[in-house]
Amino acid sequence: MDIWEKLFNSAKKLYNPHEVSPFVYAEHVVCALEAENGEIYTGYCFEASAGVFHFCAERAAVFNMYQFSKQTKIKRLIAFRNEAPSGVGGMPCGACREFLMQLNSKNAETEIMIDYNTREAIKLAELFPKWWGEMRTQ
Template identity: 80%
Template sequence: MDVWEKLYNEAKALYNPHEVSPFVYAEHVVSALEAENGQIYTGYCFEATCGVFHLCAERAATFNMYQQSKQTKIKRIIAFRNEAPSGVGGMPCGACREFLMQLNAENADTEILVDYNTRETITLNELIPNWWGKERI
């Protein structure tokens, strides 16, 4: 089993889309990441209609990593809905891209799985090649 299959299986176990209330929807996008030390952390999307609270699966997994280990560097990350990524649908949103870069500038080298079957990846740096925060580092 390669690392992508392991990440996929860890995330897939969390997939359970449902309404928490008429205003909150959860577990419809899942994510797993491999931290710098090889540990795997997972998370799922949790969103509310109030507009103030929306936590993507990638940020949830990253928050869990930091909360449990104080690590900030991510080697690899996968995110998906009901099936493995098979193109651009597995890309982190802009807020997630920005958060990963702000957490640790070395996350520019994080591999993001684009296509599960071919194991095609892209780096965060390729998604944000001219990140504004480089000037502050």
């Protein structure tokens, strides 16, 4: 079993879309990431009608990583809904991309799964070729 299969299986266990209340929907997007030390952390989306309460699966997984290990560097990340990414799906939203970069600028090297079947991944740096915060990290 390769690392992508481990990440996929870890995240898939969390997939359980449901309404928490008439205003909150949860567990419809899941994520697993591999931290710098090789540990796997997971998270799921928690979405409220008021956008400020929206917590993406990627940021939830990162929060869990930091909470339990104080790590900020991420090697690999996979995010998806009911099935593995196939093509352009599974990419973190703009807010998550920005958060990953702000957390640790070395996360520019994070591999993000694009197509699970072919194991195609993209580096975060490719999504942020000229990230505005780079000058603050030098």
